[in-house]
Every structure is written in structure tokens, then in C-alpha cells.
Amino acid sequence: MKPSDPAREPDAFANLARAMRRRFGGAARLDNIIVPSLGGSNRTVVFDLVDGVARRRLVSRQRTYRGPDNPFIDDAHQFAVMSAAHRRGFPVPEPILLFDPEDGLGEGFVTAFVSGETMPNRILTGAAYDTVRPRLAGQAGELLALLHSIPASEVPALTLYPDSDDPTEAQRRRYDFYAEPHPAIELGFRWLERNRPSRGTAQLLHGDFRTGNLMVDQTGIVTVLDWECSHIGQPAEDIGWLCSRSWRFGHHDRPVGGFGQRHELMTAYRGAGGRDIQADEIRYWEIFGLVRWAVLNMMQAHGHIFGGRRSPAFAACGRNASVIEYDLLMSLKGLHQ
Amino acid sequence: MTQYRPDRSELLLTVREFLDALAPQLDGETRYRAQVCAFLIGVCMRELEAGIGPEDADRAAWSGLLGGADGSAADLSRHLCTAIRAGDLDTDFDHTLDIVLARTTAAARLVRPDKVSPHDAPSPSVSGISRPPGKRLT
Numbered sequence: 001m002k003p004s005d006p007a008r009e010p011d012a013f014a015n016l017a018r019a020m021r022r023r024f025g026g027a028a029r030l031d032n033i034i035v036p037s038l039g040g041s042n043r044t045v046v047f048d049l050v051d052g053v054a055r056r057r058l059v060s061r062q063r064t065y066r067g068p069d070n071p072f073i074d075d076a077h078q079f080a081v082m083s084a085a086h087r088r089g090f091p092v093p094e095p096i097l098l099f100d101p102e103d104g105l106g107e108g109f110v111t112a113f114v115s116g117e118t119m120p121n122r123i124l125t126g127a128a129y130d131t132v133r134p135r136l137a138g139q140a141g142e143l144l145a146l147l148h149s150i151p152a153s154e155v156p157a158l159t160l161y162p163d164s165d166d167p168t169e170a171q172r173r174r175y176d177f178y179a180e181p182h183p184a185i186e187l188g189f190r191w192l193e194r195n196r197p198s199r200g201t202a203q204l205l206h207g208d209f210r211t212g213n214l215m216v217d218q219t220g221i222v223t224v225l226d227w228e229c230s231h232i233g234q235p236a237e238d239i240g241w242l243c244s245r246s247w248r249f250g251h252h253d254r255p256v257g258g259f260g261q262r263h264e265l266m267t268a269y270r271g272a273g274g275r276d277i278q279a280d281e282i283r284y285w286e287i288f289g290l291v292r293w294a295v296l297n298m299m300q301a302h303g304h305i306f307g308g309r310r311s312p313a314f315a316a317c318g319r320n321a322s323v324i325e326y327d328l329l330m331s332l333k334g335l336h337q
Numbered sequence: 338m339t340q341y342r343p344d345r346s347e348l349l350l351t352v353r354e355f356l357d358a359l360a361p362q363l364d365g366e367t368r369y370r371a372q373v374c375a376f377l378i379g380v381c382m383r384e385l386e387a388g389i390g391p392e393d394a395d396r397a398a399w400s401g402l403l404g405g406a407d408g409s410a411a412d413l414s415r416h417l418c419t420a421i422r423a424g425d426l427d428t429d430f431d432h433t434l435d436i437v438l439a440r441t442t443a444a445a446r447l448v449r450p451d452k453v454s455p456h457d458a459p460s461p462s463v464s465g466i467s468r469p470p471g472k473r474l475t
Contacts (some may be wrong), residue, residue, distance in 0.1 A: 184438075322444040
């Protein structure tokens with residue numbers, strides 16, 4: 001990420017500085033401020049909070065995307081899920097504070113800064129990760145088992161989201177919002193409807209647990225980022241998403257995130273207390289993942305065309321939906337594994 | 338089409354060449370955006386080369402699945418989606434899948450020819466369906 005405008009508390013960060021002083025006292029100040037390249041739905045600011053001789057690197061995330069098709073949970077609920085995970089020892093950036101209206105910063109929160117690598121190509125092909133890569137699938141299985149052991153009742157607000165009720169129907173409502181008929185996606189939805197696995201106990205899910213959101217260093221996965229799609233659901237949904245073709249970044253011989261094998265993931269998952277999940281159910285959620293990812297790409301294109309979120313990458317997402325649909329239909333035919 | 342050269346495809350190629358040369362001189366997010374823009378120009382070039390063939394093939398494919406219904410490709414696509422959702426094509430799901438896959442393959446190949454390799458693309462052996470362009474376009 002390329003820093004832009006490193007600065008010492010210029011006006012653009014006055015509200016953030018004031019928010020810090022409200023919590024940490026009038027002597028607190030910001031230093032070494034960086035605004036990394038923008039994500040699609042957040043404004044991120046990385047900074048040092050300095051109080052006397054104490055200095056701590058923190059990250060502020062402010063929501064920038066609001067819309068009726070918004071698939072992301074409220075920041076307060078993200079903060080609550082991350083706090084629940086952090087209490088259980090799950091590797092998540094330590095939640096520090098949630099913005100309130102008096103901060104004048106909109107929705108958002110501050111966490112501890114964690115360093116590591118998230119770029120898929122570097123993790124999946126870089127020589128620096130050759131020794132750690134074979135361990136990632138097992139570690140991912142252990143982490144998912146830990147996450148899925150957290151009682152869903154710890155974040156009751158998540159039950160309010162449509163993804164917690166019926167994830168397929170939630171995707172379809174978003175898809176319908178774009179009023180752009182795609183026969184391939186309709187076939188995906190129809191297949192999902194007709195092949196629903198029986199429901200077990202719903203658990204707390206990350207909702208976007210995949211390569212790109214797993215921060216890795218020489219010891220393995222150090223932190224799991226981006227909790228904005230967290231909801232309550234079947235544990236196999238998280239597992240299928242991680243195994244979905246889109247997150248292999250071309251390394252289809254390693255179906256788990258482009259770094260490992262399904263049996264490695266599931267052996268570790270069961271060994272750490274996770275439910276025994278059959279291959280058919282994982283495949284179901286891999287198919288679901290492709291449908292969901294196609295709809296999310298439509299969302300980005302819609303935001304580009306109608307939502308004022310102009311970006312070449314979002315424009316490309318609209319056309320990229322065809323490639324995801326190709327993967328979806330090839331998978332339904334059994335030609336892609 | 339204008340009588341003046343460069344024509345539309347040549348103009349797009351000119352822009353893409355410039356973006357390809359520019360990108361390595363840029364950093365981070367700006368570089369990435371320039372690369373994506375070069376990619377988008379490539380999509381436009383491939384679509385121009387394909388002409389109206391894909392849309393005609395879509396219309397023929399959707400019409401065939403809808404029992405010979407008439408209409409534009411967009412209208413027929415909408416009707417097809419309604420029929421799939423209503424379960425009207427459940428008994429012929431595999432056949433429908435083959436037809437839609439053939440057309441999706443053609444569409445995906447225009448966007449990412451590198452992602453749709455010739456050996457794993459399905460062969461649309463169904464009457465009324467144009468074979469996706471076999472020529473590898475880049």
C-alpha cells in the first residue's frame with residue numbers, strides 16, 4: 001500500500017484526534033498518520049496514538065458505503081463480534097473503541113494495528129512463505145473451529161440480518177435490487193434451493209474468511225481481518241467460502257484458499273472440536289460462495305454506475321461476474337472441483 | 338464507421354498501449370488503476386471484434402429454451418430468468434445448464450480469455466447455439 005500524505009495531525013484528522021482525546025485525555029495526539037489505499041466501503045487511517053512517552057499504532061475505519069443493497073453489518077456489531085472473538089483468544093485486531101455521534105466521524109471504530117502480509121499472490125507463491133504455506137490449511141481449520149465454538153448468543157444483534165435467517169434468500173434480494181437478469185445466477189439460485197442440506201445448529205460465522213483477509217507472517221496466520229459480513233449460520237458456510245474457487249487465485253490444485261487441501265482443513269477443524277461436515281455439504285457452500293461472489297461483483301458494478309463509487313476496479317467487477325458465472329456453471333456440471 | 342484512420346479498434350489499441358507503458362512508471366493504487374483501465378480497453382476491443390455475434394447467439398439460445406419465443410436478447414434473458422426461478426425448467430435442468438454454460442463461456446472468454454482455457458470449455462453441441470469463438474483473443 002502506498003501511503004498518501006503522511007502528516008502530523010492536519011485538519012483532515014482533527015475529528016479523529018478529538019475522538020482520541022475524549023477517551024485518552026487532552027495530552028493524547030496523533031503522529032505518523034497514513035491513509036492506505038481505499039477499500040470499497042471504508043476509509044482507513046493508520047496512526048500512532050501518542051500519550052507522553054507511550055506510543056501505540058492504531059487503525060481507524062470509517063464506513064463510506066451505505067445503500068439499500070449494503071451487505072455489511074453495522075460497525076457496532078462488527079465491533080461486538082471482534083470483541084467476542086478477541087475475548088476467546090481468536091487472532092483479531094484488538095478492538096479499542098467504537099465511534100459515537102459526538103465524535104463526528106460517522107460509523108466506525110479503532111483497532112490495534114497488526115502487521116503482516118495479506119496479498120494473496122505473495123502468500124501463495126512467495127518464497128518467503130514456502131515453509132509456512134503447508135501449515136495454513138490446518139491452522140485455518142483450528143481457527144474456524146475456535147470461532148464456531150463462540151456462542152452465537154454473545155452477539156444477539158446478528159440475528160437481525162437477512163444472511164443469518166436465509167443466506168441464499170439474502171443474496172437473491174441483493175441480486176434482484178440490481179434488476180439485471182443473469183440466467184447463470186438464476187440457475188445457481190435454483191440449484192441452491194433444490195439441494196439445501198439439512199440445517200444443524202447455527203453458529204457465529206466470520207462470513208468472509210478467505211485468502212486476502214487472513215494476515216500471514218512467518219509463523220502463520222497472525223490475524224483475521226474484515227468482519228463486516230459476520231452473521232449466524234451453518235459452519236459449513238465459512239468452510240465452503242474458504243474453499244470456493246474464487247479464493248484460490250488460480251491454484252486449483254490447492255482448493256483451500258489456494259494453499260491447502262480440504263482434508264487438511266477438515267482434520268484440523270474436527271481435531272479442534274469442530275463439527276463433522278460431509279464433503280457434499282462443503283461443496284454446496286462452495287457453490288453458494290460462487291453465487292454470492294457473482295452478486296457481490298454486481299454490487300460493485302452497480303455502485304460504480306449508479307452509486308457514485310467510481311472506480312475502474314468496480315467497473316471491471318461487472319464484467320468479471322461472467323467469469324465467476326462460468327466457474328459456477330462448470331462447478332455445477334462437475335467439470336470444476 | 339468513419340473513413341478516417343485510425344479506426345475505432347486502432348484508437349482503443351492506442352490508448353491501451355499508452356496505459357501499458359504508463360503503468361510501470363506509477364506506484365501502488367494508481368498503477369493498479371492504470372492496469373485495470375488497460376484491461377477494460379482490452380475487453381472493449383474483444384467485444385468490438387466479436388461484433389453482434391454473441392448477442393445473436395444469446396437470443397437464439399434463450400429463445401430455444403423458451404420454446405421458440407420471440408424478442409430481444411435482453412427480453413428473452415429476463416423471461417428465461419423468470420422461468421428458471423419458477424421451476425419451469427427443473428425437468429430440463431441439465432440441458433438448460435449446458436445451454437447457459439455455452440453462452441456464459443462465450444461471455445467470459447471476451448472478458449478473461451486466459452481464464453477460459455480451450456480444453457475445459459464445454460462444447461455446445463446443441464442445435465441453434467453458436468460455438469463460442471475458438472480464436473484466442475487477447
